[in-house]
Amino acid sequence: MLRWLRLLVTSLAVVMGVGIIAIVALLWLRLGERPLPELPPQIALPEGESAAAVTFARDWLVVVTDSGKVLLYDHQGKLREEVQP
Numbered sequence: 001m002l003r004w005l006r007l008l009v010t011s012l013a014v015v016m017g018v019g020i021i022a023i024v025a026l027l028w029l030r031l032g033e034r035p036l037p038e039l040p041p042q043i044a045l046p047e048g049e050s051a052a053a054v055t056f057a058r059d060w061l062v063v064v065t066d067s068g069k070v071l072l073y074d075h076q077g078k079l080r081e082e083v084q085p
Contacts, residue, residue: 039063042077 039051043061046069053064060080063071068085 040077043073044077045071 037054037056039045039054040061043063045051045063045065049065049067049069051063052066055062059074061073061075063073065071070083070085071079072081072083074080
C-alpha cells in the first residue's frame with residue numbers, strides 16, 4: 001500500500017511539473033509574438049471613429065469601431081458596407 005501511494009504521489013508530481021512547463025512555454029511563445037498589424041493606410045474611417053477591432057479576410061477587411069459600427073472594406077480601401085448596432 002505504501003509503495004502504491006509513493007508511486008501515485010511521484011506520478012502526480014511529474015504530471016504537475018510537465019503542466020507547469022507547458023504553461024510557461026505557451027506564455028513565452030504567445031507573449032513573444034509581434035503585435036497585431038496596424039490598420040492599412042488606405043482605409044479611411046468615418047470622422048470621429050476609431051478602430052476597436054480589425055479582421056483581415058481574403059477579399060475584405062472588417063473594422064469594428066468604438067461606437068459599435070461594423071465597416072466592411074475591400075483591400076483597395078473602398079467602404080463596401082456599414083452596419084449599425
